[in-house]
Amino acid sequence: MTENPSRVTTKGDVLGVAGTNAGTVNITYISRTSSDTEIHARKLNKSSPYKGLVKFDADDKDKFFGRDHWIIELTDYLEKNNVLLLLGASGSGKSSLIQAGLIPKLKEQHGYEELVNLTFVPDINAFESFYVCLKPRYGQSEAKLAQAVKEDTLVKVVQSLKQDAQWLIFIDQFEELFTRTPKTERDIFIKSLIQLIENSDASVKIILTMRADFLDRLSPYPDLGKVHDRYSRMLTEMDDIDLRLAIAEPAARNGVTFEQGLIDQIIADFHQQAGSLPLLQYTLNLLWKNDDIQDQVLNSKTYQNLGGLTGALQQQANKIYNQFNEQQKKAAEQIFIGLIELVGKEPVSRRADKPIFEQDGTQKEVLYKLIDNRLLVSKIEDGKAKVEVAHEALLRSWKVLQDLIRYKEEIIVLRNRLSADAKEWDELRKQDPRKAINALILNVPKLTKIINLAKEKSLPNLDALTTEFIQASIKYQNQVQKIEAERKQREVSTELSLANSLGRYSSSLFDTHHELEAFVEAIKAGKILHKHKATDGQVISALFKIVVEGREYNRLEGHDNYVISVSFSPDGKTLASSSADCTIKLWDVETGKEIRTLTGHEDSVSSVSFSPDGKTLASGSSDKTIKLWDIGLDSLMKLSWDRVRNYLTYNPNVSESDRHLCDGIGTEK
Structure with a gap:
């Protein structure tokens, strides 16, 4: 020893x-x-003793080899402790060690013959997952205690149901609590679990398995951190002795041996592939099925033809995938997108309701082929059919999926974010519907993107809750947009009503010989009309009244150099003149008053011409440019510019905001 x-x-x-x-x-x-001859003398059992990508369970203890010292060590550990957090890399065999190794060993120990094994993987509702594993043994009416989302739920379940039994609560894939369960419920479940750990005696053993790369998820939960510090163990890789046993012993018990040197080759290949225990089992299972075991020897040639340990899974998956036509391949990709999520940049498997993928005939056919060929696994949980990728090794080893994840990364992230949002929204609306709407309904850009992707059929296989969440978002946004449109309409109506009042007031001021004040009020009204691209008879009437009926006379003098070109507006009321002084002037024909000087050319302005509607003036210059000027309603607001400017600048009764009324008016178009 x-x-x-x-x-x-x-x-x-x-x-x-x-x-x-x-x-x-x-x-x-x-x-x-035993020698090869002695092994071959045993009765040949042609059934494969290897599990493929499927995890070992308690019924597989006679096929599970290579972890003996871990089984003994953990059994001894649990004799002294009630809690175990087993950490390890993905594919290191954590779940199989517990199910096929530790649990059977515990049952063999004194006092554990009647050990009640309560194994579950946390899902969307972790309490519901616990209820599902309790129900077959304790019945629906008693097990329903576990469905209450409360901090004392787990303690109450143990107190009510355990009686004198020995319980082992095995929470497998504990990391799914952080990827599948909404935060609100996760927080409560963790508090309930901590309470159970703190209040349990030796009759309740609690085992958690978790991927080591999820350790950072414990940071927000100090009590879980303490569990890690006190109760964790890190599962290490198998050494060559353990690997040889895991490879050779199952075959030997079926009367089969390996060709000389083949086990050494398999072990060497194993060390080239990180986290490859599932690949090892998968390759050995394929080797068994593809070799002619009638001679009771597994051959190197068959192993090489399969692509060895590193290529067997990809080769087999490609064989299955390449049998599909283009439509079926697309359906397969859509299925896998619905069963993958990204944690950081790392792809992980996620379970989904099986009926989601059975709505389309082609997709349903492909789904069952993937299940039949062990690339997907289907199981029943609480009477509901679930489906998931057979093992995450497939995500790491199959190039088709690696490419799919890379090309569809945005879609995968979006649909999983949608799923998480929908779950959280569902939890919140049960507590406070108003808070749920305010906190979680999608914003317009994100919602528009989702709707467009849905039209392109880039978001297939959404579950019912996510679909309901999107529909609720659309309904809510439509209501918001309707309310906003009505608010804007009221605002426009109010402002147009103000413009009309200003127009009337302007006319009144003009009639009482307050022309400058009238012009200021008319400008205010005109700016409102311009903002809303509207017209109002009262405002237009006031503006024209100021322009047409003004009596102050100005000679058509003002250019600093000779006049080159003139042009009348179509209505004959405005004259445009261009000059060698590089400017254009607008004149009121009836009063002879200068309306506005337009500057911008860098040389003589050789010609000017009005558009047929009189709203635009074109000018040509020796500076080699043609300019277009907006002289419609805006130009009417430029009347008597110098006088208005002086009035606005120097009149002490004019407010600061009104002094800038004419800023930006009369600019080049």
């Missing part, structure tokens, strides 16, 4: 496993104690 209680030693035909307080366990390993 070795001095290290966590290691194994071989003596003759017996493998001794030593563990503190566990005694010495003697297990006969056929692959180590």
